Amino acid sequence: xxxxxxxxxxILDDSSAEKLRIEATxxxxxxILDDASAEKVKIEATxxxxxxILDDSGAEKLRIEATxxxxxxILDDxxxxxxxxxxxxxxxxxxxxxxxxVEQELETQQQELVxxxxxxxxxxxxxxxxxxxPLRAIDGYGRILTEDYEGYLDQEGRRLLSVISxxxxxxxxxxxxxxxxxxxxxxxxxSSDIDMTTLAQAVFQExxxxxxxxxxxxxxxxxxxxxxxxxxxxxALGNLIANAIKFTRNRDxxxxxxxxxxxxxxxxxxxxxxxxxxDMKYAHKLFGxxxxxxxxxxxxxTGVGLALVQRVIHRHGGRVWAEGKLDEGATFYFSLTDMxxxx
Amino acid sequence: MNxxxxxxxxxxxxxxxxxxxxxxxLKKRNLTNTVMWVKDGAEALEYILGENADAQRxxxxxxxxxxxxxxxxxxxxxxxxxxKADERTKSIPVVVLTSSREEQDIVQTYGLGVxxxxxxxxxxxxxxxxxxxMGLYWLLLNQPPEPVSAAA
Numbered sequence: 168x169x170x171x172x173x174x175x176x177x178i179l180d181d182s183s184a185e186k187l188r189i190e191a192t193x194x195x196x197x198x199i200l201d202d203a204s205a206e207k208v209k210i211e212a213t214x215x216x217x218x219x220i221l222d223d224s225g226a227e228k229l230r231i232e233a234t235x236x237x238x239x240x241i242l243d244d245x246x247x248x249x250x251x252x253x254x255x256x257x258x259x260x261x262x263x264x265x266x267x268x269v270e271q272e273l274e275t276q277q278q279e280l281v282x283x284x285x286x287x288x289x290x291x292x293x294x295x296x297x298x299x300x301p302l303r304a305i306d307g308y309g310r311i312l313t314e315d316y317e318g319y320l321d322q323e324g325r326r327l328l329s330v331i332s333x334x335x336x337x338x339x340x341x342x343x344x345x346x347x348x349x350x351x352x353x354x355x356x357x358s359s360d361i362d363m364t365t366l367a368q369a370v371f372q373e374x375x376x377x378x379x380x381x382x383x384x385x386x387x388x389x390x391x392x393x394x395x396x397x398x399x400x401x402x403a404l405g406n407l408i409a410n411a412i413k414f415t416r417n418r419d420x421x422x423x424x425x426x427x428x429x430x431x432x433x434x435x436x437x438x439x440x441x442x443x444x445x446d447m448k449y450a451h452k453l454f455g456x457x458x459x460x461x462x463x464x465x466x467x468x469t470g471v472g473l474a475l476v477q478r479v480i481h482r483h484g485g486r487v488w489a490e491g492k493l494d495e496g497a498t499f500y501f502s503l504t505d506m507x508x509x510x
Numbered sequence: 511m512n513x514x515x516x517x518x519x520x521x522x523x524x525x526x527x528x529x530x531x532x533x534x535x536l537k538k539r540n541l542t543n544t545v546m547w548v549k550d551g552a553e554a555l556e557y558i559l560g561e562n563a564d565a566q567r568x569x570x571x572x573x574x575x576x577x578x579x580x581x582x583x584x585x586x587x588x589x590x591x592x593x594k595a596d597e598r599t600k601s602i603p604v605v606v607l608t609s610s611r612e613e614q615d616i617v618q619t620y621g622l623g624v625x626x627x628x629x630x631x632x633x634x635x636x637x638x639x640x641x642x643x644m645g646l647y648w649l650l651l652n653q654p655p656e657p658v659s660a661a662a
Contacts, residue, residue, distance in 0.1 A: 292612055296580050299609040299632055304527035307634040311534065332634075339632035 284353055291346055298342050306335040337469075344471040348456065352478050356396040363390035363436065366397070367425050370404045378412055382419050388426035391434045393503050395483045400503075403479040406472040407438040407499050413466055414442035414497070430502070439498040445491040453489055476501070518544035518649055520572040522554040522589065523607075524581045531634065532576070532607070535641035541649055546572070551584025555592055558599055571602045574648035579608040579615060587618060594623040601655040603648055607641075 309331045313320065320328070367387055375383050393400065408423065415421030424439040445453070445460050452458045454477040457470040476499075480487040484504035491497035519541070523529040529547055536542045548554045558571070575593070579586035586606065593599045605626040606619050616627055628644060631637045 292610070292614075296609045299630070300525055300528060302632045303531070303609075303630060303634065303637060304525075306632060307527070307531040307637065310634040310638075311531075336633055 287349065287353060291349055294342065294346060299339065302335050302339050302342070306332050306339075309335070337463075341469050341471075344469045344475075348471055348475055348478065351399065351402065351475060352482070356399065356482060358395060359397055361393045361395060361397050361400060363393050363427075366401060367404060367408075370401055371408050371423070371425070374405060374409045374412055381412075381416075382421060383412065383415075384420045384422045386422065386424040386426075388424070390425070390427050390436060393434065393436075395503050396479075399479045399482070403476045403501070404438075406476050407501075410472060410499075411438055411440035411442065411497075413468070414444075415440050416442070416466075418442060433502045433504070435500050435502045437498050437500045439496065441496040444493050444495045444497045445489075446493050447491060450489060450491070454487070516544060516570055517546045518573045519546070519645070520554065520557065520575045521545055521547045522551065522576065522581065522586070523547065523578045524549050525578070528578070528630065531637060532641055535638040536645050538638065539642045539645055541642075541645040551581045551586060551589040554589050555584060558593065558602075559596060571599065571654075573652075573654045574603045574605055576605050576607045576644075579606060579610055579619075587615075587622070590619060590622050590624060603652065603654070605644060605648065607644075 309328050313325060313328045364387065367390060371385055371387070375385075408425075411423045412421070415423065418441055422441045425437070426439070427434050427436045429435070443461075449460050452460065454473045455470075456474040458474075459468060459470040461468075477487050480501045480503065485502040487499070487501040489497060489499045519536070521529065521532060523532065529549075533542055533545060533547070536545060546557070548557055554575075554577075558575075577586050577589060581589070586608070590604060590606070593602065593604060600623070603625040604623075605628060606615075606624050607628050607630060608615065609630050611629050619627055626644070628640055631640060
C-alpha cells in the first residue's frame with residue numbers, strides 16, 4: 168500500500184469528516200431554519216395579536232365616539248331645557264309681580280272700604296243724635312204753642328200747627344228708616360237654618376197686631392226651610408207683610424197669602440194680597456229708595472220698605488220682583504240662594 | 511240757691527230746647543220744684559263731686575240724675591263713668607235721656623252701671639209722657655238708696 172492508498176484513505180477520511188461537517192452544518196442550518204420558522208410563527212402570532220388589538224381599539228374608538236356623540240346630544244338637550252326653564256321662570260316672575268300688584272290693590276281697596284264703613288258708622292251716629300233733636304224741638308214748641316195759646320187760636324190755627332207736628336213726625340220716620348236702611352246694608356250676615364213657616368207666622372202676628380180690629384185673613388202655605396240671616400230675613404218679610412196689610416185696607420176680607428214654589432231648583436217665596444195692586448208699567452220703580460207709587464194721602468209711608476227688602480235679599484244673593492194689577496192685588500216674590508259655605 | 515233746698519233731680523242737658531221741654535213735662539206732673547239744671551258734663555261733675563261743692567250738697571244726693579250723652583267739655587259717658595266709679599256717688603240712680611238709639615251707646619252705658627236708658631222721642635206727646643212717667647217713677651215710686659256721707 169502505498170502513499171496513494173493512504174492519500175485516498177485520508178481523502179476518504181477527510182471527506183467523511185467533511186461529510187460529518189456538512190451534515191452538522193446541514194443540521195445546524197436545519198435547526199436555524201426550524202428556529203426561523205418557529206420565530207416566524209411567533210411573529211405571525213404576534214402580528215395577529217396586534218391586528219386583533221388594533222381591531223378592538225378600533226371598535227373601542229367607535230364606541231367612544233358614539234358615547235361622545237350621545238353626551239353631546241344630552242348636553243344640547245340640557246341646554247335647551249335650561250333655556251325653556253329660564254323662559255318659564257321669567258314668565259312666572261312677571262306673573263307673580265302682576266299678582267302681587269293686584270293683591271296690593273285689593274288690600275288698598277279693602278282698607279278704603281273699611282275706612283268708608285267707619286265713616287258711615289260715624290255719620291249714622293251723628294245723624295242719630297243731631298237730626299232728631301231739632302225735630303223734637305219743632306214738634307214740642309208747636310205743641311206748646313197749641314196748648315198755651317189755645318184761646319188765641321181758631322180751628323184753622325190749630326190745623327196749621329198740627330200740620331207742623333205731623334210733618335215733623337214724618338221727617339223723624341224718614342230719618343229712622345234711612346238709618347235702618349244704611350245699617351242693614353253694612354252689618355255682618357249671621358247665617359243659620361230658618362224655618363220659614365214659623366217665621367212667617369210670627370212676623371205676621373207681630374204686624375197684624377197693630378190692625379187687630381180688621382178682618383185680616385192669612386193663608387200660610389208650608390214653606391221650605393231657608394238658610395240666611397234670621398234677623399234680616401225677618402225684617403224683609405216684615406216689610407212685605409206690612410205692605411200687604413196696608414194696601415188691603417179697603418178690602419173686606421183682606422186676604423194675604425204666603426207660599427212658595429220651585430224655580431230651577433231654587434225656592435221662591437211669595438207674599439200675595441188682594442189689595443189695591445199697582446200698574447206694571449211702574450214695576451221698575453217699586454224698589455227704589457223713597458220711591459212710591461201712591462201719595463201720602465192715599466197711603467202713608469216713606470218709600471223705604473221695599474228698598475230695604477231688596478237690600479236684604481240681594482245681600483243673600485237672591486232676587487226679588489213683583490207682579491200686580493191695578494185694583495186686583497199684588498204678589499211679591501223673592502228667592503234666597505243657599506248661603507252654605509259663603510258665610 | 512237756697513242751700514236748704516233739697517235737689518231731687520239733677521238735669522244734665524246742653525240743649526236749651528230739650529231742657530225746656532223736659533222741664534215743661536216735669537212741671538205737668540208737679541215735679542219741677544227741685545230740679546237743678548246744668549249745661550255740660552264738667553258742671554255736672556263739679557256739682558256732685560266737685561272740690562268746691564259744699565259738704566252738705568255732697569251729702570244730700572239727688573234722687574235721680576237725668577243725663578244726656580252728647581255734651582260739650584265732658585260728655586255724658588265720662589260723667590257716668592266717674593259717678594259710678596266713685597264710692598260716694600255710685601248708688602245715685604242715673605237715667606240716660608238721649609236722642610241716640612245706637613246699640614253701642616246702650617251697651618256701653620249699661621256696662622258702666624246706668625240705671626235706665628230712655629230714648630227721647632221726636633214726638634212731643636210721647637216725649638212728655640216718657641219724661642213724666644220717668645219722673646213719677648224715680649221720685650215717688652222708687653225707693654232711693656240711703657245718702658252716703660262724704661269722708662269727714
